[in-house]
Amino acid sequence: MTELVRTREELAKARGALTGTVGVVMTMGALHAGHETLLRAARERADHVLVTIFVNPLQFGPNEDFDRYPRTLADDLEVCRQAGADLVFAPDRDEMYPDGEPRVRVDPGVLAGDLEGLSRPGFFHGVLTVVLKLFQLTRPDLAFFGEKDYQQLTLVRRMARDFDVPVEVVGVPTVREPDGLALSSRNRYLSARERQSALALSAALRAGEEAADRGLDAGAVLAAAHRAFAADAPEVELDYLALTDEELEPGPVAGPARLLVAARVGATRLIDNTAIQLAPRS
Numbered sequence: 066m067t068e069l070v071r072t073r074e075e076l077a078k079a080r081g082a083l084t085g086t087v088g089v090v091m092t093m094g095a096l097h098a099g100h101e102t103l104l105r106a107a108r109e110r111a112d113h114v115l116v117t118i119f120v121n122p123l124q125f126g127p128n129e130d131f132d133r134y135p136r137t138l139a140d141d142l143e144v145c146r147q148a149g150a151d152l153v154f155a156p157d158r159d160e161m162y163p164d165g166e167p168r169v170r171v172d173p174g175v176l177a178g179d180l181e182g183l184s185r186p187g188f189f190h191g192v193l194t195v196v197l198k199l200f201q202l203t204r205p206d207l208a209f210f211g212e213k214d215y216q217q218l219t220l221v222r223r224m225a226r227d228f229d230v231p232v233e234v235v236g237v238p239t240v241r242e243p244d245g246l247a248l249s250s251r252n253r254y255l256s257a258r259e260r261q262s263a264l265a266l267s268a269a270l271r272a273g274e275e276a277a278d279r280g281l282d283a284g285a286v287l288a289a290a291h292r293a294f295a296a297d298a299p300e301v302e303l304d305y306l307a308l309t310d311e312e313l314e315p316g317p318v319a320g321p322a323r324l325l326v327a328a329r330v331g332a333t334r335l336i337d338n339t340a341i342q343l344a345p346r347s
């Protein structure tokens with residue numbers, strides 16, 4: 066049975082009754098097959114699964130989609146039920162921020178100064194602030210985050226380490242449509258034509274992977290990704306294509322790396338990334 070709780074008091078009571086390990090999956094709702102994979106991963110590793118559903122106003126910029134972000138609680142609860150979640154915490158804004166917007170926010174540090182952080186100032190302050198609050202409220206042993214939001218996953222991991230939050234942060238691989246498009250709650254904004262154009266992101270990543278598999282160096286991998294993006298996306302506006310090391314530090318020359326892309330497709334901003342293994346330098 067899946068129990069829905071809306072207040073901190075209800076959550077504290079229901080969380081207190083759970084014995085054994087608790088895995089949390091934090092979401093903003095509009096659950097899709099990518100979230101289902103997170104829930105399954107949590108189910109496999111933890112005795113109990115706790116899902117949070119909260120569209121966090123702190124992480125939306127003034128011109129972003131906070132108002133039109135899909136809110137589908139009834140459907141989301143059904144997904145949680147089917148996945149065998151024990152508890153769903155779905156607070157409203159006042160419950161989460163009873164004193165209004167917090168005056169103190171988590172500073173995400175230098176790692177947030179690039180990639181998403183450049184295009185979305187304040188985004189990671191908002192994300193890490195709500196994630197830290199949700200860690201305190203839900204007290205999980207394990208927390209599951211999708212690799213699709215790779216910078217978010219990296220920063221949450223870093224925050225848990227740097228702030229001694231007693232939780233294991235687990236990254237879960239991205240789920241894709243058969244044609245390569247990474248699943249995202251924002252895909253529902255795309256028209257049929259935009260959905261087709263959005264394939265430029267995964268095409269760029271695939272081209273980068275193939276170039277790395279052929280033993281090409283970082284510059285050539287990035288160039289291959291750029292070429293594939295431009296070929297597939299005449300009407301898509303590229304924000305960034307970047308190659309970093311696994312911890313998002315710039316400029317890997319060999320070994321495990323991450324290729325990341327962000328682009329605007331019509332009015333919708335999409336991101337994606339993949340692991341790359343760069344050949345050792347000769």
Ligand code: PAF
Binds near residue numbers: 091124196
């Ligand atoms: O990835 C998301 O859905 C959100 O950024 C999160 C982690 C739930 C925080 O609001």
